[in-house]
Amino acid sequence: MGITRTRQAYEFRTGIAPPLGEIRAWLREQLSEVGRATIADTELLTTELVTNAHEHADGVAELRVSVPSGRHVVRVEVDDFRPHLQPRRVKNRDPASPRGRGLALVDAISAQWGVDAGAGCKTVWAEIPVP
Numbered sequence: 001m002g003i004t005r006t007r008q009a010y011e012f013r014t015g016i017a018p019p020l021g022e023i024r025a026w027l028r029e030q031l032s033e034v035g036r037a038t039i040a041d042t043e044l045l046t047t048e049l050v051t052n053a054h055e056h057a058d059g060v061a062e063l064r065v066s067v068p069s070g071r072h073v074v075r076v077e078v079d080d081f082r083p084h085l086q087p088r089r090v091k092n093r094d095p096a097s098p099r100g101r102g103l104a105l106v107d108a109i110s111a112q113w114g115v116d117a118g119a120g121c122k123t124v125w126a127e128i129p130v131p
Contacts, residue, residue, distance in 0.1 A: 008030045008064065008065055008066065009062055009063065009064045010023060010026050010062070010063040010064075010065075012059075012060050012061070012062070012063070014059070017054060018050045018051070018054050018060055020047050020050065020051070023046060023047070023050060023063065024043045024046075024047065027039065027042055027043055027046060027065060028043075030065050031065065031067070031074060033067065034067065034074060034130050035130070035131065037131070038074060038128060038129075038130050038131070041109050041128050042065070042074050042076060042128050044105065044109060045076060045105070045106055045109045045110060045126055045128060046063065046065070046076050046078070048102040048103075048105055048106055049076065049078040049102075049106065049124055049126065050063060050078055051102065052078075052087065052102055052103075052124070053078050053079075053080035053124070056082070056085065056087075057080035057081060057082035057085055057122075058080065058081040058082055059080065059081055060078060060079070060080055061079035061080055061081055061121050062077075062078075062079040063076070063077070063078050063079075064076070064077040064079075065077075067130070072129060072130045072131075073111060073127040073128060073129055073130055074127070074128045074130060075125060075126075075127050075128075076125065076126050076127075076128070077123050077124075077125040078123065078124050078125075079121045079122070079123050080121060080122060080124070081120070081121055082121075082122065083117045083118060083119070083120060083121055083122040084117070085122075086115060086122075087103055087115060087124055106126055109126075109128060110126040110127055110128055111127045111128065111129045112126070112127050113125060113126035113127070
């Protein structure tokens with residue numbers, strides 16, 4: 001791919017729900033080098049990770065996006081304030097419920113994803129393939 005880019009971070013305002021529309025617009029600005037399908041996948045995946053952090057982990061500390069040089073992926077990293085709370089898929093999900101599909105979506109869209117715990121926060125990251 002050959003794109004060399006440092007990680008770009010989105011600034012969150014405290015005390016309010018994440019402005020998902022603004023975040024998606026910010027992602028489109030940051031990812032102008034990749035195709036529309038990759039941007040759409042990145043928007044959806046990022047919305048899920050940010051929403052999970054907001055709803056389950058006391059908010060989002062930081063969102064970062066990068067296109068690592070020499071790799072055909074977009075990397076998304078979302079930090080939250082609950083390092084000991086690990087993401088988990090909902091088993092036995094009620095098919096009528098509007099909730100419980102986020103991590104299944106992340107799993108389906110990403111090439112890989114994971115969690116890195118640190119002091120006072122954790123990072124949930126995912127890599128979206130760039131064709």
